[in-house]
Amino acid sequence: MKELAFLEQGRISQKQILEDGSLFPMVLLPPDENPSIGSFLNAIHHNRDWIDNQLKRVGVLLFRGFPLRSASDFNAAVEAFGWEEHPYLGLASRTRIEGRVYTANEAPLDQPIKFHHEMAMFDEFPTKLIFFCEIAPPEGGQTAIVLSHKITQRMEQRYPELVKKLEKEGVTYPVSVPQEDDPQSFIKGWQSRYETDNKQEAERRLANSGFPVSKITWADDGRMSFEMGPIVSIRTVDGDADKRKAWFNPSALGKTTPMLGDGPLFPEDAIESFIQIIEEECVDITWEVGDVLVLDNRFVQHARRPSTPPRRVLAAFCK
Structure with missing residues (x-):
């Protein structure tokens, strides 16, 4: 692995500790105070396999302290990762800014966006999401992340029959x-x-x-x-050695209650338990300018906390 020393591990105040002792998210920092964009891009390009492996293992990588400042810088970083673009097909309001770069969800900043997997309603969805902070909000606006298989594990303990129906019938x-x-x-x-x-x-x-x-x-x-x-409500990814079951249904989204595949409404008490569990398991990422956040969309849900303006986070979607 070339130039791996350029990516030093750090930590943030909010984190989860995984079963193997790894931190969620994994935070990667430059080794000095004056990194260049070129060095950052080279470090990404030359360590693609290592980055892929860490992303699969941990689920979220946060690159912090690097000198990315614009949509153009971010687009160069997206290209450096080397993942193929996935077209955006969801319902949210977004605008393509440059190259592979879109705005994040353009919903009013004072409204939360609840936890979800991106494009969960499609059989083919992006496996990786990349976010970039161009303008950090003065207050609030965190992106919250959670390991989706932990939700399934805890919901299965409380509602084993419901989880079976979700696996079989969907919502x-x-x-x-x-x-x-x-x-x-x-x-x-x-x-x-x-x-x-x-x-x-x-x-x-x-x-x-x-x-x-x-x-x-x-x-x-x-x-x-x-x-x-x-x-499809609970997904097991082909080739995942741990056979993790990702809670893939957006049961806490929107203002309407989802229905189980055979018709009955999704139980209200189960939705309340889901919300409780997800808030206990999640980590809030407080944005800093230049942050690049990479998510494995197969296993990680994300959400947006309300904020005061201005806030500008950009996004890219990868296969």
Whole structure:
């Protein structure tokens, strides 16, 4: 491994200790006070295999103290990691900034974004997410992370039959999309998302988008509603030696209660337990300018805490 000395391990105040004694997240720092972007990019490029292995083992890597300051710097870092781009297909409002770089979810900063795996509703989802802090918020705005298989383990102890049903049947979500963009919504309006004001054409484009959808209906105010699912709820990744079961259903997302694959509503007490468990197991990353946060999306969920402006975090999605 070349130039590995350039990546020194550090720690942050909030962390979890894994079974093998590793810290979650793994924090990687420069060895001196004046690192260059070129040296950082070379360290990433020459240590790709080591980085891959650490990411698979720990789940999250935080690169801190390096001189990345712009979307262009971040795009160069994304390319240096060497992972193939995964197209963004989710419902959140995002803007492509440069190259492979998007804005993170553009929902209002005073609203939280709850824990989820990125594009969990798709069979093919990005295996890696990369975030970059261009502007750190003055207060709040942490990105919270949690190991998803720990949620499954603890939910299985409390609700063994529910976990079995989730593995077998998945969950279905009722979704409601406004006609026009709503600045207070996490979801784009269907007219801008599907680039049409024709309802039949919007239905066709929704059906071809890769979402598992059914029961499309229309309200008098132009709102489109449909059921999304069943979504695979607990995933075991092929080749994972530990056969970890990732809690992959977004049961705490949105304002509506998901349904189990065979129809009954997801139990409210189970959702409350899920929220309690996830808050006990998670780690909040307080952003610093220049931070690069790499997540294994197969095993790690993430969330956004409310913040005061300004806050600018950029994102990239990798296969």
